[in-house]
Amino acid sequence: MVLKKRLSNGLRGFQVPEIPRYPRSARTRVPFEKPAEDGHACAFELLASLAGKLLQEGESSTSSNVSEVKLISKEQYRSGNCDEKRSGKDVEISEADCILECISGSDNVKSEILKLESKFGNDSNTNRLVELTNNHEAGRSGFQGLSANDKFSLKDPLDLRVNSPSLVELNNNVKSPFCGELFPNASFLKHGNDNKLHFIDDDEKFVRCNKVCTKSKAFRPSRRIARKIIRKRLTSKHWKVAPKLKDYEHSRYDKGIKPASRKRKPYYNFERSQCYTLSKRKKLSEKGSMVTRGGGFSSESVSDLPKKGICGNNRSANTKTHVSKDSHVKFRIKSFRIPELYVEVPETATVGSLKRKVMEAVMTIIGGGMHVGVLVQGKKVRDDNRTLRQTGISCKENLDKLGFVLEPSSSQASPVVCAGDPSHCEASEPIMSLRTPSIESGISVAKQDSSLVTNTGDLVEINHESASSVDDTISGKLTRDSAMLVPIPDNSSEALAAIPVSHNTGHSEIVQRRTRRPFSVSEVEALVQAVEEVGTGRWRDVKLRCFENADHRTYVDLKDKWKTLVHTAKISPQQRRGQPVPQELLDRVLAAHAFWSIHQAKHHVKHQTNGVQPLVIM
DNA sequence: CTTAGGG
DNA sequence: CCCTAAG
Structure with a gap:
């Protein structure tokens, strides 16, 4: 039983009665939770279970139990001495004590719990949580119960699922005791009279939506669906690459294409026009070293640009830099040289297939963790946080000597591209690898703004016809959405073995791991507030509440973040x-x-008929 | 699709 | 973050 297994990690020596799982639909949870990774029992979760148990035992007996608790130090607890007492009751109490000990140190936590209690209900169960910690501290002063700020009409947190007027009011007019005290890094934008509170995060363009979710399950935001469709479309434009020379297992390009993968996994990176990284590195070959030994960029002729930018019909591929009066550095990169590629195609392959293969290879390289290096006077600028001015890039002399290089990220395996006609894909050998030099491709990289230079992978555009849209790009016409790698259309009659990922079948699939996006403080704040309001275990609601517009944060992400x-x-x-x-x-x-744990425990308990059995020692 | 939990 | 079981 899963439960037993989990518990056996942290509660050595204890046997836990088997607690039946309860249907998730009831939004309940088993009161006993996983112990902390370090093997120490997790105070809050145990506390939650304790609360549940205390509830079973009736209201009156509880406080007396607590008052009898003997203090056990954290050290004792952690060293496993908590269980020196070997009778069931004692053990239970000792546990409670340990738990209380662990959390009673912080008045702030209790204060927060009190806020939650005053907001979401004052039934005896929840009050007990703070009571317990207070009693436990026996005499410690300094904690003042929260003044009743509690005009909140929500009795049951589950009400939050519906669009209750009280909730709206809560968000609009009442200052939630836990809301909005801390948004150090966010700038707020109030949009008209709606009750949305958007803010833009520093680094992310994360938009927080503080509005109440008014959509019932039946009314899922269609935007969401639309986004998913878009994602799917994007996904289908990805080319499949073989992970490994050896393990290469070509998959067929079945003409009878299966419906697109149901996998929900969106390719966020791509969507956000960032370089996407190859993941599942385990699956990738460790050999086949990355052959990209320094694709270079040469800034050939440099000349001043018109102030208005670089638009125009001039298709010159020259690199141009320019510092305008508004002290913006503007420049155009003529071309990037792609690091070495090795391409091999059968004589019978079409030119189109060749193009595609090169494309794939390029995409693979770039997607495989390429980043941009910036050179000033031939010297690499490593500190991404320095400004152009600090780096001297903006000064005219250096501007002429500004350079960029494409560099493979470390620890990237060598991608191998499968291309050619389908029959080739069945061969045991890849027909394209990145070992030997040969083909250079016209990749043009354009930046809308010089300030983007220090970021990697902002706008990368591949252009088969060699740098044709650079002008548009630089003049700012390139929208965020279009600023992504543009694969060639795949509607050609000669369907090749360049296989859209969504159609793959075998194990040769390279799954992209999303780039890591640490939560900003603002996001954490938003998450905390949302969880405070709807509780744990309702991650979809949390997502809808605060992260609906942050596509890169799935409810699973939020759940995981909460966990951490x-x-x-x-x-x-x-x-x-x-x-x-x-x-x-x-x-x-x-x-x-803690609060929501016991709430859920309470709900859980409510559905129990016979109550929770006491802990038993083995 | 959502949740929960392990990896 | 990913993956997956389970509902």
């Missing part, structure tokens, strides 16, 4: 990594987690 947040909140600040999350947020995370 809870973990982060429980570990010591020293052990935390990455962009620090404000402690205030972490407190709220703990509080919300």
Whole structure:
């Protein structure tokens, strides 16, 4: 049983009664949760289960139980001494004590819990959570119960699913005790009178929607669907590449194409016009070193540009740079040289197929983790955070000596492209690899704005006809959506073995791992608030509430982020990594987690007929 | 499609 | 982040 297995990790020596799973539709959860990774029992989750159990035992007995609890230090607890007492009851109490010990240190957490309680209900179950921690502290002062700010009319959090007027009011008029205190990095934009609160994150163009979701399940936003369709379309334009020389297992291009993969996995990176990375590296060959030894870029002739930009019919491929009066650096890159490619095609292959193969190879290389290096006077500029001015790029002399290189990312395996006619794809050997030099392709890279230079992979456009749309690009006509790799149309009659990924069949599929996108503080804030309001376990609602417009955050992502947040909140600040999350947020995370855990536990308990059996020692 | 949980 | 079981 899964449950047993999980528990056996952290609760050594305890046997947990088997608790039946409850239907998710009831939005309930098993009160016993997975212990923390480090093997220590997870305080909140245990607390949640404890709360559930206490509930079983009746209202009155609870507080007395707590008052009897003997203090056990964290050390004792962690070292497993919690279970020195070997009677069922004692164990239970000891656990409770340990849990309380673990969380009672922070008044902030309790404060947050109180807020939640005052907002979502004051039934005895939830109050007990804070009561427990307070009792446990026995005499510690300093914590003031929250003044009743609680005009909130929501009794049952599940109400949030519907478009309840009270909720709207909550968002519009009432300052939620947990909302909006901390958006350090966000700029807010109020849009008219609607109750949407958009903000744009610093780095992400993440738009937060603070509005209430008014859509019932039956009324899913059609935009969402549209986006998915678009995604699918995009996906279908990806070319399949073989992962590995050896394992190459060509898949056929079945003319009777199966319906597009039902896989929901969208190719976000692509969508966001970033270089997409090859993932599943495990599946990729470790050999076949990346052959891209420095595709280079030469800035040949450089000349001033008209102030208005570089539009015009001039199709010159020259690289041009220019510093305008508004101190914007404008430039055009004539071409990038693609790092070495090796292409081999049968004599009978068509020119079209050759083009496609080269295209694939190029896409594969670029997608396989290529990034742009910036050179000034032949020296590489490594610090991405420096400004052009600081780097000296904007100064005229250096402007003439500005260079770019395409560089393979480290640890990228060599991509191999399958192309040629279908029969070739069945051969055991790949017909294109990246080993030996030979073909250069006309890839033009254009940046809308010099400020983008320091980012990698902003606008990369491949143009078979060699740099034809550079002008448009630079003049800003290229929209965000179109600023992506543009594969050649695949509607040619000579269907080749360049296989859209969605049609693949075998194991030779390369699945793209989405690029890592660390949550910003603003996003965390949004997430925390959403969870505070709808609770854990309703990730779709959370998504709709706060991340509906952030396509790159799926509800699974949000759930995962919450998971890590809870973990982060429980570990010591020293052990935390990455962009620090404000402690205030972490407190709220703990509080919300605890609160909603017991709420769910409560709901769970409600459906129980016989109650939870006590813990038993093996 | 959603949730939950493991990897 | 990914994957998958399960509902």
